[in-house]
Amino acid sequence: MTGRMAAFASKPQASLGRLIPEPDEKHRSCFARDRDRIIHASAFRRLKQKTQVFVAHEGDHFRTRLTHSLEVAQIARSIARALHLDEDLTEALALAHDLGHTPFGHAGERELDRLMKMYGGFDHNAQALRIVTSLENHYAAFDGLNLTWETLEGLVKHNGPLTDADGNAIGHYREQGVPAAIIDYVQAHDLRLATYASAEAQVAAVADDIAYNGHDIDDGLRAKLFSVIDLGDVPLAGQALGQVLNAYPNLETSRVIHECVRRVISAMVGDVLGQSERNISKDAPKSPEEVRLLGHTLVSFSAQMKENNRMLQQFLSAHMYQHPRVTEIMGRAQRVVRDLFEAYMTDPSLMPDDWRQAHPRTEDSSRARQVCDFLAGMTDNFALEQHRRLFDLDPLFR
Structure with missing residues (x-):
């Protein structure tokens, strides 16, 4: 991490530490060590052959969970640097966010959750926590990766609080309750499920949205599930397509696709930075703790970009995720x-x-x-x- 740090950035020297204490290292921060442990984990390597949308054998150029995670990390680092946050923690969370996914993407997760209904269900966030706290078993002194509190908190809460102040499940878990794996773990290592996560975790979450919106356009076009012309009336993609065709009217299709996708990603990143800077100016958090207690996200899209994303997702659902193939x-x-x-x-x-x-x-x-x-x-x-x-x-x- 270089340059000045925001007052509300997570500071490695102020970390709440690891469940099993370990001595600090001179040349790596605790968050950098977390990132490195995630990269060296067996579960991380297995992401190379886990479906994003297309099953692994369908083509060499479609995204897998691994390439998606790398793209999320790149976007997240860029946003974190611009907002003067801790890049190592942000990158660790971006790289770890999909560790708990099953084979065959969301279809595999839905089926495994159905099969596990009478045994507590299946949730990929809870599974990611199980992986990094118990299932990875390479270290002599502990099971899991013994990550810092901040990394574990961000892994569990990057999409927001899991409970209200009284411990009642909210949001995604309102109906089925918070998974037992998370509830059991916080008995030993309280991750404060009723608060928001750090600004770094919020960056990782929004970078995930940006990455999959951009690369699903790319993969859908490569798979010929829809054509470039179909994007004309889709917010973000349609504007990007118009810009590319106006600037390069004779460009071959493969380059049109790439130019279109990079403009979509750039537009979303620019929007996040602009809106987040406005949020920071308004809320003026002076510490990571104040970020957690704001009651809303600090790092976010603008209202207009949220609507654009909703319409883009609607298009991708109809033309890609629900495509008969x-x-x-x-x-x-x-x-x-x-x-x-x-x-x-x-x-x-x-x-x-x-x-x-x-x-x-x-x-x-x-x-x-x-x-x-x-x-x-x-x-x-x-x-x-x-x-x-x-x-x-x-x-x-x-």
Whole structure:
């Protein structure tokens, strides 16, 4: 981190520390160590073969969870630098935000949540917390990565508080309640679920929105799910397309796509910076604690950009996420998750011995949760290979 830091930026020297204390390092801040541990985690490497929208085998140039996470980190670092926040903490959160995702994207998550309903359900944020606090088991002194309080807080609360002041679940968790993995962890390490997270965590969250809006346009066009001309009336994308065609009327399509996407991303980043600076001027937070207690996000889009994003997401939902090609393959992918879950529940010995030894069942861990952890950690390719091995058929019927 270089340059002056904002008064409300997270300061590594003021960190609330780790659950298991460790000595400081001379040449790396505690947040930089968190980032490095995340990059070296097995779960992070597995993101290279986990679906963003398209199953891994469908093409080399479509985004995976890994490339998405790298794009989020790049955008988040840029915003953090402009707002004078801690870049290491911001980057750590950007890189870690998708660690808990299942194979086959949101289709895999929906199916695993359905299968786990009677066992506490499945939530990718809760799974990410499980990964970094217990399931990664490479260090001699502790399970998990023993990350700082600020990184864990941001991982759990980057989209806002999980409960109200009385402990009642709110927002995304209002109906089903806060996942047990999060509730159990905060008994030992209170992450203050009723407050907002740091400005760095808010940057990581908004960078996630910017990255997937931009690259889903790119991937949808590459997959020919819609055409460039279809973007003409879509906010953000339509304006960007007009700018590109006016400046370069004879440009080949591949370059038109890239120029359009980079303008969409730049417009969203510029909007976040402008609106966040206005918020900072109005709220004038003087510490990270004041950011947490504001009662609203400090880092945000403008109202107009939120509406533009909503309309862009509406377009992508209709033309991409709900496209028959995508829904058909994801329906088959859900069958893979369902078949594997049922097989492992019936006969746990089908799971590898070394994995079961490293993650044994305990009094607090049911067989279903053990199976869920194994399945959630799979890459697309590994899940397909295991299905082929157990059922002797091509699960996607290609």
